Amino acid sequence: MLKIGILGLQGAVREHARAVKDCGAEAIDVKSIEQLEQLDGLILPGGESTTMRRLLDKSGFMEPLRAFAREGKPIFGTCAGLILLAKRLSNQEEAHLELMDITVERNSFGRQRESFEAEIAIAGVAEDKMTAVFIRAPHITEAGENVEVLAKYEGRIVTVREGQFLGCSFHPELTEDNRLTAYFLQMVEEYKMIENKICN
Numbered sequence: 001m002l003k004i005g006i007l008g009l010q011g012a013v014r015e016h017a018r019a020v021k022d023c024g025a026e027a028i029d030v031k032s033i034e035q036l037e038q039l040d041g042l043i044l045p046g047g048e049s050t051t052m053r054r055l056l057d058k059s060g061f062m063e064p065l066r067a068f069a070r071e072g073k074p075i076f077g078t079c080a081g082l083i084l085l086a087k088r089l090s091n092q093e094e095a096h097l098e099l100m101d102i103t104v105e106r107n108s109f110g111r112q113r114e115s116f117e118a119e120i121a122i123a124g125v126a127e128d129k130m131t132a133v134f135i136r137a138p139h140i141t142e143a144g145e146n147v148e149v150l151a152k153y154e155g156r157i158v159t160v161r162e163g164q165f166l167g168c169s170f171h172p173e174l175t176e177d178n179r180l181t182a183y184f185l186q187m188v189e190e191y192k193m194i195e196n197k198i199c200n
């Protein structure tokens with residue numbers, strides 16, 4: 001069974017664990033660096049990115065997370081997790097893990113729309129549209145040439161993939177529609193197959 005970690009320092013951890021389990025994988029609440037070793041893939045949940053960054057620094061997680069990525073292991077960032085993955089943040093904010101070739105703008109859907117649901121089509125995941133829950137959501141203002149844009153909402157990029165990394169602006173774990181989580185698990189499965197080929 002695939003072992004999927006959910007970074008458990010802050011944010012929507014339990015909901016992601018539910019989605020991962022519903023998709024048939026084991027969900028691990030990651031609170032210490034040592035736990036990273038046993039994982040096949042990692043989810044960075046939504047929450048509040050500046051708080052998460054503070055907690056990541058405090059617990060010394062930044063470099064171990066970058067090392068996890070260097071091993072080629074898949075990472076899925078949702079909402080605040082997407083902000084953590086970006087190489088660049090707009091408005092001169094300091095970037096965090098700097099793993100995906102994207103620029104992200106925080107809280108970009110305006111005050112009056114702090115939280116809303118929308119029906120969006122996601123390439124290769126939900127061509128027929130699925131419900132996406134946006135909460136003080138960021139969006140992607142620029143995507144590098146190796147980044148696949150999987151979904152847009154009102155002309156704004158809200159889901160991207162770059163090799164082993166997947167990111168979305170919304171909260172896929174807050175509905176019963178697990179298709180995006182299942183897509184990530186498939187990425188993890190593919191990574192494991194490549195890893196086994198190299199090792200054998």
Ligand SMILES: NC(=O)CC[C@H](N)C(=O)O
Pocket residue numbers: 045046047048049050078079080081083106107135136137138
């Ligand atoms: N739901 C979320 O994860 C919101 C992200 C939050 N606005 C941030 O900047 O971190």
